[in-house]
Amino acid sequence: xxxxxxxxxxxxxxQQALMLFREKGYKASTMRDLAQRxxxxxxxxxxxxxxxxxxxxxxxxxxxxxxxxxxxxxxxxQAGYIEKLRALIGLHVAVVAEHMEAAEIANHEFRHLSKTxxxxxxxxxRVYEARIEKLISEGIEKGELAPVNPAMAxxxxxxxxxxxxxxxxxxxxxxxxxxxxxxxxxxLQGLENKANS
Amino acid sequence: xxxxxxxxxxxxxxQQALMLFREKGYKASTMRDLAQRxxxxxxxxxxxxxxxxxxxxxxxxxxxxxxxxxxxxxxxxQAGYIEKLRALIGLHVAVVAEHMEAAEIANHEFRHLSKTxxxxxxxxxRVYEARIEKLISEGIEKGELAPVNPAMAxxxxxxxxxxxxxxxxxxxxxxxxxxxxxxxxxxLQGLENKANS
DNA sequence: AAATAAAACTAACAGGTGTTAGTTTTTTTA
DNA sequence: TAAAAAAACTAACACCTGTTAGTTTTATTT
Numbered sequence: 004x005x006x007x008x009x010x011x012x013x014x015x016x017x018q019q020a021l022m023l024f025r026e027k028g029y030k031a032s033t034m035r036d037l038a039q040r041x042x043x044x045x046x047x048x049x050x051x052x053x054x055x056x057x058x059x060x061x062x063x064x065x066x067x068x069x070x071x072x073x074x075x076x077x078x079x080x081q082a083g084y085i086e087k088l089r090a091l092i093g094l095h096v097a098v099v100a101e102h103m104e105a106a107e108i109a110n111h112e113f114r115h116l117s118k119t120x121x122x123x124x125x126x127x128x129r130v131y132e133a134r135i136e137k138l139i140s141e142g143i144e145k146g147e148l149a150p151v152n153p154a155m156a157x158x159x160x161x162x163x164x165x166x167x168x169x170x171x172x173x174x175x176x177x178x179x180x181x182x183x184x185x186x187x188x189x190x191l192q193g194l195e196n197k198a199n200s
Numbered sequence: 201x202x203x204x205x206x207x208x209x210x211x212x213x214x215q216q217a218l219m220l221f222r223e224k225g226y227k228a229s230t231m232r233d234l235a236q237r238x239x240x241x242x243x244x245x246x247x248x249x250x251x252x253x254x255x256x257x258x259x260x261x262x263x264x265x266x267x268x269x270x271x272x273x274x275x276x277x278q279a280g281y282i283e284k285l286r287a288l289i290g291l292h293v294a295v296v297a298e299h300m301e302a303a304e305i306a307n308h309e310f311r312h313l314s315k316t317x318x319x320x321x322x323x324x325x326r327v328y329e330a331r332i333e334k335l336i337s338e339g340i341e342k343g344e345l346a347p348v349n350p351a352m353a354x355x356x357x358x359x360x361x362x363x364x365x366x367x368x369x370x371x372x373x374x375x376x377x378x379x380x381x382x383x384x385x386x387x388l389q390g391l392e393n394k395a396n397s
Numbered sequence: 398a399a400a401t402a403a404a405a406c407t408a409a410c411a412g413g414t415g416t417t418a419g420t421t422t423t424t425t426t427a
Numbered sequence: 428t429a430a431a432a433a434a435a436c437t438a439a440c441a442c443c444t445g446t447t448a449g450t451t452t453t454a455t456t457t
Contacts, residue, residue: 012404028311030227034445043405046446050404055445085392111308114225139391149393155382156391158363165362166355185352193390194336194353195282196346209434231415240435243416247434252415 013051016041020058021104029059029112059112060120066109067127069098074134084142088160089187091135095164096183099171107168132157160190210248213238217255218301226256226309256309257317263306264324266295271331281339285357286384288332292361293380296368304365329354357387 019040023032034055038045052058077090099106113124136157142148148156163186171177216237220229231252235242249255274287296303310321333354339345345353360383368374 028225028227030225031312033443035443044407046407046448047405049446088391115228142391143393146393146395148391149385149389151385151391152378152382155367155379156386158367159360159383159386160391162363162366163356163360166359169359170352170355181349182352185349186356188346188348189353189356189387189390191390191392192346193386193388193392194285194339194345194348194357195388195390196340196343197394198343230413232413241437243418243437244435246416 016048016051017058017061021062021108024059024062024108024112025104029108029115056115056117056120059108060116062105063109063113063116063120063124064127066098066102066105067124067131069102070094071127071131073098074131078134078138084138084145084147085191087138088142088148088191091138091160092164092186092190093183096167096179096186099167100177100179103168103171110165110168132161135161163190213245213248214255214258218259218305221256221259221305221309222301226305226312253312253314253317256305257313259302260306260310260313260317260321261324263295263299263302264321264328266299267291268324268328270295271328275331275335281335281342281344282388284335285339285345285388288335288357289361289383289387290380293364293376293383296364297374297376300365300368307362307365329358332358360387 016037020032020037023037023040026032027036034045034048038048041048073094074091077087077094080087080090082090114121116124136153139148139151139153139156143150143153167182167186170182213234217229217234220234220237223229224233231242231245235245238245270291271288274284274291277284277287279287311318313321333350336345336348336350336353340347340350364379364383367379
């Protein structure tokens with residue numbers, strides 16, 4: 004059995020699917036499009052994958068699991084809450100830097116998951132968000148973070164972190180540490196110049 | 201000629217299309233779906249509209265024009281740059297509060313515009329972003345804003361402002377001024393508690 | 398080299414897509 | 428109320444959708 008070759012082939016299909024879904028969106032991407040990029044007929048794809056949705060499902064949960072497992076490490080850090088938020092921002096920069104297409108697809112196309120998968124995915128996201136919200140709450144309680152609405156702060160951070168993919172796409176010279184530094188500067192210190200006024 | 205009635209009918213179609221596109225996404229929304237919501241056969245829609253894409257085009261440019269015209273007013277304000285950014289955040293909160301579906305569609309579905317319209321839309325957005333970036337640059341030069349990378353700060357702000365729609369969707373009791381206050385707090389003052397440390 | 402398994406192919410299905418043509422019904426105008 | 432315009436309808440076109448069936452080619456194993 005050509006197990007190795009088969010696995011490689013599936014990985015190749017997956018990789019092409021990622022690029023296609025990101026370019027056109029999941030619904031606008033056809034199996035014939037994908038087949039052409041992979042270099043075979045559409046029907047042949049089904050020797051390697053189960054369905055179109057399987058591709059999407061795999062991307063979404065692979066990325067989701069990655070975020071959640073990394074978040075666990077951040078929660079267990081022995082450090083202040085500013086430091087933890089800094090690590091959270093670093094996590095998102097790193098994930099996008101290493102899995103840009105997958106991260107963008109999970110963020111933008113998850114709604115096309117089948118009902119069962121969608122429910123599970125939304126639950127994962129809900130948990131992820133709740134844990135970040137808790138992180139912020141705790142930081143506020145300890146007086147390390149400014150007394151803002153934790154839910155709103157959480158959404159603000161997570162949304163802000165979404166432009167990383169856009170930036171990555173437009174700039175060849177994507178410097179992860181510069182991006183991270185600037186994101187931390189705006190989100191943690193704010194845009195107002197405290198040296199002034 | 202039943203001009204009034206016709207206009208109302210088209211507005212009704214437009215409104216239903218907004219809700220449908222937002223729920224399912226543009227590509228996954230069918231003219232038969234839309235027709236059912238409007239209460240007629242799919243073919244009858246074409247007595248009122250030119251094409252499916254016309255609906256999307258109209259939404260995108262209506263919202264785009266709105267943002268740009270409002271930005272002009274902000275630029276001409278006689279006020280400090282923190283105040284101008286505050287106004288920018290207020291603008292986005294207000295647009296989402298008043299045109300939630302349209303704002304979300306313009307943000308998420310514009311890529312399905314036809315080539316010509318897409319080019320024009322992207323150019324509009326490029327200009328919008330450039331002008332905000334310039335606002336930030338000027339603020340930094342004058343020492344009113346912290347010395348961050350202006351392009352990155354611009355993306356951070358605009359992305360952060362995208363969760364408003366999400367928040368609006370999940371919370372019945374959407375209080376625009378509270379949302380605005382918290383967004384300003386995080387983006388302008390930062391999450392770090394300056395009373396502390 | 399023969400047997401077996403993997404992976405490609407062609408053809409097609411069953412249903413969905415936006416949209417048009419042509420006709421009938423409803424509403425407005427004269 | 429007759430004429431005209433608007434807006435609904437049914438039927439259909441031409442094409443696209445994910446996927447399956449069945450067959451042939453290629454690669455692997457014994």
